[in-house]
Amino acid sequence: MSTVKTKFINDPEQITAELLEGYVLCYPDKVKLAGENIVVRANPKAEDKVAIVTLGGSGHEPALSGFVGEGMLDCSVVGDIFAAPGAQRLFQALQLMKREAGILLVVLNHSGDVMSANMACQLAERAGINVKQLVTHDDISAGIGAPAADRRGLAGCVPLFKVLGAAAEEGKSLDELLEIGKRFTDKVATLAVATGVCTHPQNNALISDLPKGIMEIGMGQHGEGGGGQKPLVSADETATEMVDLLCQQLKPAAGSKLMLIINGTGATTQMEHNIIFRKAYRELEARGLQVVSSRIQEILTVQEQAGFQMLIAVLDDDHILYLNDKKADAPYWTTIGK
Amino acid sequence: MKQLTIEAFKAMIQTALAQVKAREDEFSALDAVIGDGDHGTAIVTALGAVVKAGGNGTEFKAMLNDMGFGVMLETSGSTSTLLGAFFLGMSDHAAGTALDAAGVKAMFAGGLANVRKQTQAKKGDKTMMDALIPAVEAMQESASDDVGELLSAAAAAATHGAAETVGMKANFGRARNYGERSVGYADSGAASWSCMFNAFAEAAKE
Numbered sequence: 001m002s003t004v005k006t007k008f009i010n011d012p013e014q015i016t017a018e019l020l021e022g023y024v025l026c027y028p029d030k031v032k033l034a035g036e037n038i039v040v041r042a043n044p045k046a047e048d049k050v051a052i053v054t055l056g057g058s059g060h061e062p063a064l065s066g067f068v069g070e071g072m073l074d075c076s077v078v079g080d081i082f083a084a085p086g087a088q089r090l091f092q093a094l095q096l097m098k099r100e101a102g103i104l105l106v107v108l109n110h111s112g113d114v115m116s117a118n119m120a121c122q123l124a125e126r127a128g129i130n131v132k133q134l135v136t137h138d139d140i141s142a143g144i145g146a147p148a149a150d151r152r153g154l155a156g157c158v159p160l161f162k163v164l165g166a167a168a169e170e171g172k173s174l175d176e177l178l179e180i181g182k183r184f185t186d187k188v189a190t191l192a193v194a195t196g197v198c199t200h201p202q203n204n205a206l207i208s209d210l211p212k213g214i215m216e217i218g219m220g221q222h223g224e225g226g227g228g229q230k231p232l233v234s235a236d237e238t239a240t241e242m243v244d245l246l247c248q249q250l251k252p253a254a255g256s257k258l259m260l261i262i263n264g265t266g267a268t269t270q271m272e273h274n275i276i277f278r279k280a281y282r283e284l285e286a287r288g289l290q291v292v293s294s295r296i297q298e299i300l301t302v303q304e305q306a307g308f309q310m311l312i313a314v315l316d317d318d319h320i321l322y323l324n325d326k327k328a329d330a331p332y333w334t335t336i337g338k
Numbered sequence: 339m340k341q342l343t344i345e346a347f348k349a350m351i352q353t354a355l356a357q358v359k360a361r362e363d364e365f366s367a368l369d370a371v372i373g374d375g376d377h378g379t380a381i382v383t384a385l386g387a388v389v390k391a392g393g394n395g396t397e398f399k400a401m402l403n404d405m406g407f408g409v410m411l412e413t414s415g416s417t418s419t420l421l422g423a424f425f426l427g428m429s430d431h432a433a434g435t436a437l438d439a440a441g442v443k444a445m446f447a448g449g450l451a452n453v454r455k456q457t458q459a460k461k462g463d464k465t466m467m468d469a470l471i472p473a474v475e476a477m478q479e480s481a482s483d484d485v486g487e488l489l490s491a492a493a494a495a496a497t498h499g500a501a502e503t504v505g506m507k508a509n510f511g512r513a514r515n516y517g518e519r520s521v522g523y524a525d526s527g528a529a530s531w532s533c534m535f536n537a538f539a540e541a542a543k544e
């Protein structure tokens with residue numbers, strides 16, 4: 001642990017409150033705070049439509065609150081840095097979002113988040129709140145074909161928010177949304193690579209150990225090891241290896257329509273992301289696959305962790321429609337729509 | 339004791355809190371073998387929240403529900419989730435101001451059923467379920483219509499179940515990765531739940 005200051009912060013205990021305050025001050029036409037660490041839409045959607053809610057720790061900005069907005073999330077419940085919000089805050093948010101149409105709670109598969117969600121949903125059920133959970137588990141670093149319970153939720157939640165948000169705006173029921181969401185989560189895979197680790201902003205401790213010049217494929221959102229450390233190779237070699245692993249998991253049929261996202265985790269440059277994207281796209285093209293939806297963007301970061309997450313999803317017609325044609329207007333995801 | 343009254347049940351929970359508190363460091367030390375080493379603190383905090391939330395209860399269903407909500411809203415972590423689920427499950431299967439032996443059996447069975455919805459752990463996985471499952475089963479199998487005897491049977495079974503975890507290899511959750519290292523030590527959750535059941539039996543005798 002170093003005592004050298006490296007970040008523009010104030011009181012470490014106030015980081016989450018202050019970052020959310022700044023965020024809602026910047027986008028007052030889109031988002032607002034509805035309680036301590038609860039972000040909601042400035043213009044809520046009609047009560048007769050299902051609310052999409054998620055939860056997660058802070059320190060991953062713009063995730064997850066950056067995706068609260070029309071056509072995406074209705075509410076994001078924020079924990080402290082890298083820590084799940086408690087069941088109490090989540091239950092409070094579910095009470096705020098309570099409606100006859102119901103609430104779909106998207107939970108990234110991390111033990112703290114899952115536990116808070118389970119507790120809050122038990123309480124909500126008893127309080128007459130209609131809520132169902134959808135757990136995301138797009139990380140493939142636990143091994144190809146590993147059971148869903150062993151796979152963490154990474155950036156795959158973000159396009160899922162877009163798909164669910166658009167379907168909810170259309171008036172789909174809670175059960176229909178659950179089915180649409182499951183179809184998406186079954187066909188999305190993400191792999192992370194890190195070349196440099198980050199420090200925990202509250203205590204300046206390195207959250208993992210990665211020597212200079214070494215890359216680790218499979219590193220998680222909090223520096224959890226993925227096992228595959230090796231000397232840094234070129235962008236093309238990295239992209240090719242990652243595309244190959246993701247395709248082993250997804251097994252897309254020839255001619256499949258895909259989504260491809262390169263998500264920067266904090267310290268790697270847009271320049272590098274573009275170079276990686278180029279090779280991943282070409283590699284998929286060479287496999288007879290068609291990228292129909294794509295993004296290069298920091299959507300879920302890990303402080304100053306160097307590296308990126310590569311996300312590939314096999315899309316069906318519904319998903320393409322919801323991703324590309326339906327309007328979304330969240331501070332960190334905009335789709336003009338048709 | 340043919341009837342378990344609200345006041346007698348409160349005394350059971352308070353005795354459990356006192357006895358778990360007395361062994362807090364022991365449970366944390368057991369947890370440190372393969373986990374965070376905070377189980378003692380976690381179970382004391384969680385039971386403390388149960389006692390606080392149920393203090394003014396006058397009817398079983400509402401009081402058990404308050405106890406479940408209390409532990410889940412005031413504390414966090416897996417210990418709280420499971421303990422909270424236990425009380426919510428008991429609330430679903432109890433009502434009124436006094437329970438006879440059949441009522442007590444149904445209440446504890448309801449608690450176990452709801453815990454089972456929260457964890458996939460089975461008997462033999464070296465978790466708190468190794469104390470809870472035998473305790474509730476022993477209660478169901480007992481032919482006695484005396485509440486104190488039911489609780490004594492549960493306590494004996496929980497003690498036996500917790501002792502059996504010493505020879506087991508952790509097979510569940512994060513602890514699974516340290517399976518071999520866990521052999522020779524009791525599971526911290528099984529030990530604390532067995533302590534609770536023994537406290538219940540002791541309080542019922544007084």
